Amino acid sequence: MTAKPIDFSIAVTDGNARAGTLRTRRSVIDTPVFMPVGTQGSVKGVRFEWLEDEIDARIILGNTYHLFLRPGTDAIRHFLGLHKFISWERSILTDSGGFQVFSLSERRKLTEEGVEFSSHLDGSPCFISPEVSMEIQSALGSEIVMVFDECPAGDAGHDATKISLELTARWAKRSRERFDELQAAGQDTGFLASEGLSGRQALFGIVQGAGHLDLRSESLEKTVEVGFDGYAIGGLSVGEEKSVMYDVLAHTAPQMPAGSPRYLMGVGTPEDMLTAIGHGVDMFDCVIPTRNGRTGSAFTSRGKINIRNAKFALDGAPLDPECECSVCARHSRGYLRHLYQAGEMAAATLISHHNLYFYASLMRAARIAIRQGRFSAFAADTIGAMSEIDVNGV
Helix, strand or coil: CCCCCCEEEEEEEECCEEEEEEECCCCEEEECEEECEECCCCCCCCCHHHHHHCCCCCEEEECHHHHHHCCCHHHHHHCCCHHHHHCCCCEEEECCCHHHHHCCHHHEEECCCCEEEECCCCCCEEEECHHHHHHHHHHHCCCEEECCCCCCCCCCCHHHHHHHHHHHHHHHHHHHHHHHHHHHHCCCCHHHHHHCCCCCCEEEEEECCCCCHHHHHHHHHHHHHHCCCEEEECCCCCCCCHHHHHHHHHHHHHHCCCCCCEEECCECCHHHHHHHHHCCCCEEECCHHHHHHHCCEEEECCEEEECCCHHHCCCCCCCCCCCCCHHHHHCCHHHHHHHHHCCCCHHHHHHHHHHHHHHHHHHHHHHHHHHCCCHHHHHHHHHHHHCHHHHHCC
16 A cells, blocks of 8 residues: 555644644644745745754745746756755645746736746746646655646636636646656656655645635535645635635635645735634745845734834844744844844844744644634734734834
């Protein structure tokens, strides 16, 4: 019997919230978990040593679209996979490239076969289909592979969303078929033996449907019918109202297979993640922590602050007095503001580091609260505390 590519178990439930463990061939990952985004094989501004030792990230993301364009599949194969290329020994999840391709609205042509598009780097013609996406992700060697899907706009009408959903379902089946062929052939996995590893990749399906709850149910049914190792909710935080996203989560997450990981793609803020955990979501990714870090915005237990504000110039306090990261242990708000004013790149690095630590700590606290049977109160108290700055202007 072929070994399972991942092993997922739920230890405790608290309402719909779940605390569990996801095991891959490279990592043991406690859930709920936030996965830092390494778009081009790097989590922007943050060294892997910090991710491993202090933040303790067990899994990060790689971006199929960007890595396909640069350095390219042949280069990744030359280095025996993405792990070797970037010197990261823990788990990697790779997206399919679908979201990035469909964001190129002016430079793409969609057909049943796949998507033709112009590279944003040099304008050269490119093509990605479900099969091509599976082949790229096979070469990347990630532990978790995502199917190739179409992501409709958050405010897409019912008819347009249904057409998109049906295409995504057909592409999911094609992704599954090509993925299974590659796994059976051992494509691009010979390098694993040199690391003492074995086992195939896992494949996750994606549920679409925009803000239409009936279409979310239909998409989920079609995706489960194909059968995957895990299931993702896609197409949220793409311009829809926050209330729409929360309605979709409340409707969709509890219906997803209970014995499989549930992944909310590209979301989000601390409040979004706590809300989603309450509905039964296990996995998250988002560029927000590092993107905000590069613009001087820091997440704290009392809300988000912008360190560029003049009121922090003489502030000797850490970014967050309740945070135990090395940035808060060493540096003041006044110093970090100085770095930004001086144009020092260390400012973005330090605040990105803090933000990722804050996200990891939030997930750790959520797991503890679930195991103690007090997640609902924990989420309400935490969200309330994080609104303090907005309310009181601290």
